[in-house]
Each structure stands twice: as C-alpha cells, then as structure tokens.
Amino acid sequence: xxxxxxxxxxxxxxxxxxxxxxxxxxxxxxxxxxxxxxxxxxxxxxxxxxxxxxxxxxxxxxxxxxxxxxxxxxxxxxxxxxxxxxxxxxxxxxxxxxxxxxxxxxxxxxxxxxxxxxxxxxxxxxxxxxxxxxxxxxxxxxxxxxxxxxxxxxxxxxxxxxxxxxxxxxxxxxxxxxxxxxxxxxxxxxxxxxxxxxxxxxxxxxxxxxxxxxxxxxxxxxxxxxxxxxxxxxxxxxxxxxxxxxxxxxxxxxxxxxxxxxxxxxxxx
Numbered sequence: 624x625x626x627x628x629x630x631x632x633x634x635x636x637x638x639x640x641x642x643x644x645x646x647x648x649x650x651x652x653x654x655x656x657x658x659x660x661x662x663x664x665x666x667x668x669x670x671x672x673x674x675x676x677x678x679x680x681x682x683x684x685x686x687x688x689x690x691x692x693x694x695x696x697x698x699x700x701x702x703x704x705x706x707x708x709x710x711x712x713x714x715x716x717x718x719x720x721x722x723x724x725x726x727x728x729x730x731x732x733x734x735x736x737x738x739x740x741x742x743x744x745x746x747x748x749x750x751x752x753x754x755x756x757x758x759x760x761x762x763x764x765x766x767x768x769x770x771x772x773x774x775x776x777x778x779x780x781x782x783x784x785x786x787x788x789x790x791x792x793x794x795x796x797x798x799x800x801x802x803x804x805x806x807x808x809x810x811x812x813x814x815x816x817x818x819x820x821x822x823x824x825x826x827x828x829x830x831x832x833x834x835x836x837x838x839x840x841x842x843x844x845x846x847x848x849x850x851x852x853x854x855x856x857x858x859x860x861x862x863x864x865x866x867x868x869x870x871x872x873x874x875x876x877x878x879x880x881x882x883x884x885x886x887x888x889x890x891x892x
Contacts, residue, residue: 639699642692651692652745658685659739689717689738709744716741752853759852763845770841777803777833784829788822789815806830807837 641647661678664670671678693714697704704710716737743749778799785793792802792815806812812830819826 635699638695642695642699648745651688652742654685654688655739655741655745658682659736661685662736662738685738686717686720689713689720689741693717709750713741713744755853755855756849758855759848762848762852766841766844766848769844770837773837773841774800774803774807777837780829785819785823785826789819792818803833803837806833807842809834809838 658681661681664674665678665682693710696710700707700710705714719737743753778796781793781799781803782796786795786799791798793799802815806815812834816827816830819830
C-alpha cells in the first residue's frame with residue numbers, strides 16, 4: 624500500500640511533465656488542424672467516395688487522442704481540472720463528439736467541426752483575444768443599445784419621409800430598419816440614396832447624417848471598446864507573468880538560504 628502511495632504521485636509528476644511540455648501542445652494542435660482538414664474533406668462527395676474509410680479512421684483516431692489527452696489532464700489536475708474555464712471548454716467540445724450520431728442526435732455529427740475551436744484554448748495569443756472580447760461585452764452591450772436607438776429613430780423617420788417614394792426600401796418600419804442596416808455597412812447605399820433623391824433632392828442630408836452617426840461614430844466606438852479591452856487583457860497577462868517570475872525567484876532565494884543555513888550548521892566547530 625505504501626509503495627502504491629509513493630508510486631502514484633511519481634506517476635502524476637511524470638504525466639504532468641509530459642502534458643506541460645510545449646511539444647505536447649504542438650502535437651495536439653497538429654492533430655486538431657489535421658482533423659479539421661479531414662472534416663472539410665468529408666463534405667466533398669468525390670473525396671468521401673474514394674477515401675471514406677481513411678477519413679473516418681483518422682476522425683476516430685483524432686477523437687481517441689483528444690480523449691486520452693483530457694484523461695491525462697484530469698489525472699494530473701484532478702478536481703482542479705474544472706477550475707480552468709479553458710479545460711472545461713475542451714471537455715464540452717470533446718464531450719459533444721462522444722454523443723451518438725444517430726436518431727435525434729444525428730445533427731450533432733456535423734458539430735464535430737467544433738473541435739477546431741480547441742485551438743482557442745491551445746494557442747495563448749487566441750486565448751488573449753477571446754478573453755479581451757469577453758471582457759468587452761458589457762461595454763459593447765451599451766453601444767449595441769445606442770445603435771438600436773439610432774437605428775429605430777432613423778427607421779421611423781425614413782418610413783415617414785421616403786415610404787411613398789421607395790416602398791420597396793422604406794415602405795414599412797421593418798423594411799426601413801433592414802435598409803438602414805444595409806446602409807450602415809456602407810454596402811450599396813449610394814444606389815439607394817440616388818434612387819430616393821430622384822424625387823427628393825434633399826434626401827442626401829438624411830443619408831449622410833445617418834452614416835456619420837451610425838457608421839463613423841457608433842461603429843468606431845465598438846473598435847475603441849475592443850482595443851481598450853485588448854490592452855487591459857495584455858497588461859493583466861504581463862502582470863501575471865511578472866508575478867509568476869517573481870515568485871519563482873523568491874522560491875529560489877529561499878531554497879538557497881535554506882541550503883546556506885544547513886551548510887553553516889554542518890561547518891560549526
């Protein structure tokens with residue numbers, strides 16, 4: 624029993640060394656990319672007809688590798704495995720692939736392509752981007768609300784002003800909202816504006832004002848919020864890395880101090 628207790632932690636440390644090796648992460652990333660490519664090839668009837676067995680075999684192999692990888696991580700981290708949101712994300716993605724792809728779950732077979740999302744958790748730079756976007760969500764919610772107000776007010780005005788001139792674009796409130804959303808993307812708006820200006824020469828004032836407010840101001844606010852969140856996330860990551868390095872240095876200093884104290888104790892007359 625004592626031997627087992629000693630062997631268990633030793634095995635766990637060996638596995639920890641394996642899964643924390645950068646080469647291990649690189650290998651998993653390679654499997655993820657190759658699996659995504661094979662899933663794309665399965666959408667081609669010609670490729671599926673010629674290499675169906677090979678593609679399915681690689682897909683099952685990749686799934687087996689992912690299961691083993693998560694099993695190793697659960698063995699090392701135990702309960703702490705679920706304390707990391709990215710590990711939980713990987714667990715859910717792989718878990719979806721294990722559901723039966725028959726009956727009501729047949730649609731889940733197509734969701735196997737979600738495995739490529741594991742790149743987000745494996746690549747640090749992608750994790751920073753996603754974390755920044757999640758951090759920016761509260762600010763983006765306020766901007767979306769502001770954009771909704773601008774779109775609604777503009778749609779009401781456009782319906783009343785241009786409903787009779789261009790009913791296909793501004794005949795109803797819903798049609799006006801959709802048209803103005805298209806205008807906000809700066810896609811084909813000159814054709815819409817010129818069509819209205821044939822009967823309403825001063826309609827350009829409305830369109831230019833709307834573009835200035837909705838596109839050049841509100842959309843730029845989106846970019847500003849995301850950039851600010853990105854900078855904050857990078858700063859937090861740098862502070863975290865600096866803190867980890869400081870702790871490592873302090874641990875080394877304490878270890879050296881303990882060794883010196885031991886040496887002094889052994890060299891006393």
